[in-house]
Amino acid sequence: MPETKGKGKAVTWAAPLSGYSVSTKAVPHPRPGWKKGVAITDFVLRLGAIGAALGSAVTMGTNEELLPFFTQFLQFHAQWNDFPMFQFFVVANGVIGGYMILALPFSYVCIVRPYTIGPRLGLMIVDIVMMGVVTGAASSAAAIVYLSHNGSQDANWIAICQGYSNFCQTSSEAVVLSFVAEVFLMCLVPLSALALKRN
Amino acid sequence: MPETKGKGKAVTWAAPLSGYSVSTKAVPHPRPGWKKGVAITDFVLRLGAIGAALGSAVTMGTNEELLPFFTQFLQFHAQWNDFPMFQFFVVANGVIGGYMILALPFSYVCIVRPYTIGPRLGLMIVDIVMMGVVTGAASSAAAIVYLSHNGSQDANWIAICQGYSNFCQTSSEAVVLSFVAEVFLMCLVPLSALALKRN
Numbered sequence: 001m002p003e004t005k006g007k008g009k010a011v012t013w014a015a016p017l018s019g020y021s022v023s024t025k026a027v028p029h030p031r032p033g034w035k036k037g038v039a040i041t042d043f044v045l046r047l048g049a050i051g052a053a054l055g056s057a058v059t060m061g062t063n064e065e066l067l068p069f070f071t072q073f074l075q076f077h078a079q080w081n082d083f084p085m086f087q088f089f090v091v092a093n094g095v096i097g098g099y100m101i102l103a104l105p106f107s108y109v110c111i112v113r114p115y116t117i118g119p120r121l122g123l124m125i126v127d128i129v130m131m132g133v134v135t136g137a138a139s140s141a142a143a144i145v146y147l148s149h150n151g152s153q154d155a156n157w158i159a160i161c162q163g164y165s166n167f168c169q170t171s172s173e174a175v176v177l178s179f180v181a182e183v184f185l186m187c188l189v190p191l192s193a194l195a196l197k198r199n
Numbered sequence: 200m201p202e203t204k205g206k207g208k209a210v211t212w213a214a215p216l217s218g219y220s221v222s223t224k225a226v227p228h229p230r231p232g233w234k235k236g237v238a239i240t241d242f243v244l245r246l247g248a249i250g251a252a253l254g255s256a257v258t259m260g261t262n263e264e265l266l267p268f269f270t271q272f273l274q275f276h277a278q279w280n281d282f283p284m285f286q287f288f289v290v291a292n293g294v295i296g297g298y299m300i301l302a303l304p305f306s307y308v309c310i311v312r313p314y315t316i317g318p319r320l321g322l323m324i325v326d327i328v329m330m331g332v333v334t335g336a337a338s339s340a341a342a343i344v345y346l347s348h349n350g351s352q353d354a355n356w357i358a359i360c361q362g363y364s365n366f367c368q369t370s371s372e373a374v375v376l377s378f379v380a381e382v383f384l385m386c387l388v389p390l391s392a393l394a395l396k397r398n
Binding site: 078079082083084085117121124125128129131132135136137138139140141142143144146147148152154155156157158160182186189190192193194196197 | 277281282283284316320323324327328330331334335336337338339340341342343345346347351353354355356357359381385388389391392393395396
């Protein structure tokens with residue numbers, strides 16, 4: 001069949017072929033504006049997470065209360081490192097704040113080059129791990145804060161907040177800030193996945 | 200050598216063209232085997248998460264211990280719902296087990312059609328939320344288990360595990376199972392992102 005059609009056919013076929021070679025360049029970058037918007041949102045969310053995580057670490061890390069009365073043997077003093085969960089909380093939130101600062105340049109690279117896959121995939125995987133860490137730290141600290149406020153009748157644990165009200169107030173604030181950092185991270189992960197998504 | 204140049208040219212053009220029309224079908228789907236492997240791994244990880252989450256909920260939900268001695272006024276009895284954190288733990292792990300069962304058909308759709316985006320993106324976002332829930336539940340329960348084992352000298356909370364050793368043992372097992380479920384979820388999220396990734 002093609003042998004009888006001759007040269008005329010060859011020209012007809014050439015046209016769609018060159019059209020195809022143009023479209024191969026256009027296909028991978030159809031909406032650069034959309035991708036850039038995602039990258040900028042990513043950067044802003046990271047700034048928010050830095051503020052929340054570091055704020056939370058500092059709030060908890062400076063948390064102590066000395067009651068104005070003391071007996072001969074006992075001084076009433078509550079400090080954040082009385083509980084190992086609060087120690088973990090301060091370390092975890094500090095680490096997350098530090099990681100987020102280190103991640104900012106990579107996030108910036110993703111704004112400049114919205115189609116790079118490597119840094120974005122790497123950031124996403126570390127984000128997921130960090131989300132687990134901050135959730136664990138905030139939840140275990142929240143459990144202690146709850147017990148401090150309410151105690152546990154069944155276990156015969158007394159509510160220490162009746163004495164140390166300032167200490168408890170500050171702990172609660174730090175826990176809330178840490179949950180805010182978690183929400184930022186929870187938004188960052190699907191955003192990275194959206195940016196990775198094929199068009 | 201061919202008899203005429205015209206015929207030869209027509210055939211020369213025809214060859215890449217037919218190759219081109221095959222490759223247009225192949226370009227969006229270059230490695231279906233790879234995508235399918237990811238989808239099958241996703242399904243298997245979900246099965247693991249179901250087992251871990253439901254096992255954890257059942258272990259904790261049936262956890263109680265009655266000590267063999269009692270006084271006239273007191274009976275020594277520890278039960279999982281003594282602590283609100285353990286109640287949240289059972290509910291959260293039950294919900295995650297149930298969600299994972301409901302997610303299986305969607306995961307199966309992703310095996311059959313490795314290039315669908317909707318169900319995979321939806322599953323990923325709910326997975327992230329569920330990861331937060333299971334981490335929170337496991338961590339707050341872990342804080343209680345730690346306090347039960349070690350108590351807290353500063354807060355004057357006694358270690359109840361000296362009496363209720365079986366209760367504490369079972370609680371610890373449930374918490375470990377829940378962390379296993381968390382690890383499954385932690386692997387599921389980047390896997391979904393990989394499957395969404397453009398080729």
